[in-house]
Amino acid sequence: xxxxxxxxAQLRGLVLAAEHFRQVVAEQFGIxxxxxxxxxxxxxxxxxxxxxxxxxxGLTPSTVTALLGRLEAADLAERTPHxxxxxxxxxxxxxxxxxxxxxxxxxxxxxxxxxxxxxxAEADRVMAGLTAAFDAQSRSIREGRxxx
Numbered sequence: 001x002x003x004x005x006x007x008x009a010q011l012r013g014l015v016l017a018a019e020h021f022r023q024v025v026a027e028q029f030g031i032x033x034x035x036x037x038x039x040x041x042x043x044x045x046x047x048x049x050x051x052x053x054x055x056x057x058g059l060t061p062s063t064v065t066a067l068l069g070r071l072e073a074a075d076l077a078e079r080t081p082h083x084x085x086x087x088x089x090x091x092x093x094x095x096x097x098x099x100x101x102x103x104x105x106x107x108x109x110x111x112x113x114x115x116x117x118x119x120x121a122e123a124d125r126v127m128a129g130l131t132a133a134f135d136a137q138s139r140s141i142r143e144g145r146x147x148x
Contacts, residue, residue, distance in 0.1 A: 011130070029100060034059070035071055039093065042077060043101050047092040049082070058142070076100065 001009070026036035034057065041056045042048060048056070054064040068091060071077035076097035082088035093101065117123045 025104060029074060029076065031070060031074055031076070035067055035074075035076075038064075038067055038071065039076060039097060039101065042091060042093050042097075043105075047080075047090040049088055049090055050079075053091055071097075 022036050022040070023033055026033050029036070031039075038053060038057055041053060045052075045056070050061060050064050050068065053059075053068075054061050057064065057067075059067065068077065068079060071091075072079070075094055077091055078094050079089045079091055082090050115123065
């Protein structure tokens, strides 16, 4: 196996481990994987409109409405009036939702602190580049084309 193939296999392993982690966390919260993904988007992006959340999760607006009901019932997210457009609502994490995600973020930060790297800025660039590449590939697949 070439070094490039080994790195791809390691990255796939990382992605699978992260998906398993999300599944375990979702089970602990008493929610599904889709709800857990929505929480991650809210954590990363901040408050979002239901339409934006639908786009990020790849769900239909009616499915997001039901998802938001489940997140509200679990006290993890809430719908609030848009700060400048009273015709819209935004979805944001509740204090309980933030507290749950704070624990996950703390654990992730501790793991990253243990990563031995000569250049932390390079590690940040690699993670940002991988994130951008995954996002671009996801958009391409959704649009019916694939970037190699």
